[in-house]
Amino acid sequence: MDLHFSADDEAFRAEARAWLTEALDGEFAVVRGRGGPGDEHSLFDERLAWEQHLGAHGWVGVGWPAADGGRDLSLHQQVIWYEEYARAQGPGRLGHIGEGLVGPTVIHFGTDEQRARFLPGIRAGTELWCQGYSEPDAGSDLANISTRAERDGDGWVLHGQKVWTSLAQWAQWCFVLARTDRQAPKHRGISFFMVPMDQPGIEIRPIRQVTGTAEFNEVFFDGARATDADLIGGVDQGWGVAMGLLAFERGASTLGQQLAFRNELDAVVQGLRSSGRLDDPVVRQRVVRLHAGLEIMRWNTLRVLSTSADTPREALITKLYWASWHRALGELAVDAAGAWGLVGDPAAAERAGAEPSGHSAGASPAGDELTDAQRLFLFTRSDTIYGGSNQIQRTIIGERGLGLPREPRQEDP
Numbered sequence: 465m466d467l468h469f470s471a472d473d474e475a476f477r478a479e480a481r482a483w484l485t486e487a488l489d490g491e492f493a494v495v496r497g498r499g500g501p502g503d504e505h506s507l508f509d510e511r512l513a514w515e516q517h518l519g520a521h522g523w524v525g526v527g528w529p530a531a532d533g534g535r536d537l538s539l540h541q542q543v544i545w546y547e548e549y550a551r552a553q554g555p556g557r558l559g560h561i562g563e564g565l566v567g568p569t570v571i572h573f574g575t576d577e578q579r580a581r582f583l584p585g586i587r588a589g590t591e592l593w594c595q596g597y598s599e600p601d602a603g604s605d606l607a608n609i610s611t612r613a614e615r616d617g618d619g620w621v622l623h624g625q626k627v628w629t630s631l632a633q634w635a636q637w638c639f640v641l642a643r644t645d646r647q648a649p650k651h652r653g654i655s656f657f658m659v660p661m662d663q664p665g666i667e668i669r670p671i672r673q674v675t676g677t678a679e680f681n682e683v684f685f686d687g688a689r690a691t692d693a694d695l696i697g698g699v700d701q702g703w704g705v706a707m708g709l710l711a712f713e714r715g716a717s718t719l720g721q722q723l724a725f726r727n728e729l730d731a732v733v734q735g736l737r738s739s740g741r742l743d744d745p746v747v748r749q750r751v752v753r754l755h756a757g758l759e760i761m762r763w764n765t766l767r768v769l770s771t772s773a774d775t776p777r778e779a780l781i782t783k784l785y786w787a788s789w790h791r792a793l794g795e796l797a798v799d800a801a802g803a804w805g806l807v808g809d810p811a812a813a814e815r816a817g818a819e820p821s822g823h824s825a826g827a828s829p830a831g832d833e834l835t836d837a838q839r840l841f842l843f844t845r846s847d848t849i850y851g852g853s854n855q856i857q858r859t860i861i862g863e864r865g866l867g868l869p870r871e872p873r874q875e876d877p
């Protein structure tokens with residue numbers, strides 16, 4: 465396993481760094497470091513302009529094949545791009561669902577027509593996406609979905625409800641898992657639809673979160689339509705596509721995530737230093753543990769990325785590890801703020817009164833009354849839930865990684 469970067473890679477790093485520095489020191493300085501955990505409602509218009517700026521300069525879909533409009537970068541160079549993006553404190557991406565999940569899925573499972581139809585809008589940052597998987601009775605047990613799509617002429621009509629749909633209030637498209645054969649066993653008879661959000665029969669209701677803002681929503685389908693051209697992977701073949709999409713969540717971008725975590729840890733340590741709490745041996749121990757955790761994540765991700773196996777065992781710990789690490793960081797951040805950590809900082813509340821909160825859809829001023837530490841603390845509680853909860857991750861590690869006996873399933877006899 466060679467973990468070194470070549471001279472070409474280092475030249476690419478210099479190019480990426482120079483481009484990011486110029487953009488984020490200049491025209492896009494306002495979005496630098498914004499839109500992260502707990503701040504995802506902020507500066508929508510400015511971050512959308514950033515998304516389109518990235519697209520115009522070929523920085524969206526850097527790992528996609530050139531034939532699909534990507535840069536066809538090697539894995540090493542993708543890692544470098546995401547590292548430099550985090551190092552430059554690039555803003556939280558509005559297009560990450562399109563770029564990271566939809567793009568690779570369409571490239572892998574889509575037809576030529578579907579690639580031509582869906583990829584350009586993602587690349588250009590003009591079409592945002594959301595993920596219509598979870599329902600009130602289907603989260604960890606995703607195959608329990610009851611949203612249905614019924615044949616109607618040469619198209620499909622959707623009825624049902626999705627929940628926790630991040631960014632639905634801004635997205636032009638949603639990929640939706642819907643049942644197309646209600647007689648089939650649970651994991652079969654599901655299809656994967658690309659559904660335009662701007663049409664009759666779709667209602668979006670923001671869900672106010674503990675941070676006071678509304679990053680996710682309930683989405684109701686009551687007669688919304690999709691065409692055959694919007695169906696990825698064929699009728700009743702959606703489960704395989706849905707699982708394929710989830711596998712794309714583990715990619716080169718996870719290395720960039722660790723540098724973003726490093727920035728957050730540095731900010732927390734800075735807070736501890738200025739409050740004098742860094743001298744406390746217990747606090748120091750927590751900082752060192754977090755530092756070591758980051759190093760472990762980095763090496764494990766490199767190990768995963770450098771193996772040729774489709775689903776290396778080492779990848780199974782990734783989600784459990786980073787989610788638990790991030791939650792521990794949120795806890796330290798609040799502790800680092802001392803007494804204000806719990807009750808809030810009056811100076812921050814005053815600032816919130818003076819500053820607009822950015823895009824208004826679904827946002828609440830309450831989000832701006834929180835300190836950065838509180839926002840991080842509250843948002844990181846959700847890390848151990850979405851994308852597969854910690855309990856589910858442990859089951860996956862036990863069954864697939866360690867070969868332990870399979871957990872009984874509802875559908876088992």
Ligand SMILES: Cc1cc2nc3c(=O)[nH]c(=O)nc-3n(C[C@H](O)[C@H](O)[C@H](O)COP(=O)(O)OP(=O)(O)OC[C@H]3O[C@@H](n4cnc5c(N)ncnc54)[C@H](O)[C@@H]3O)c2cc1C
Nearest residue numbers: 595596597598602603604628629630846849850851853855
């Ligand atoms: C911030 C955030 C953003 C999200 N964004 C999206 C999105 O954009 N699109 C989308 O489709 N979904 C989204 N989700 C939903 C997310 O995928 C679900 O919350 C997650 O899959 C868990 O499902 P659930 O909430 O229904 O909890 P449940 O599945 O009901 O689980 C409840 C509790 O029971 C435990 N549990 C469940 N089954 C088992 C088991 N077999 N063994 C042991 N313990 C178990 C779980 O770990 C959990 O603690 C988001 C969630 C969050 C928090």
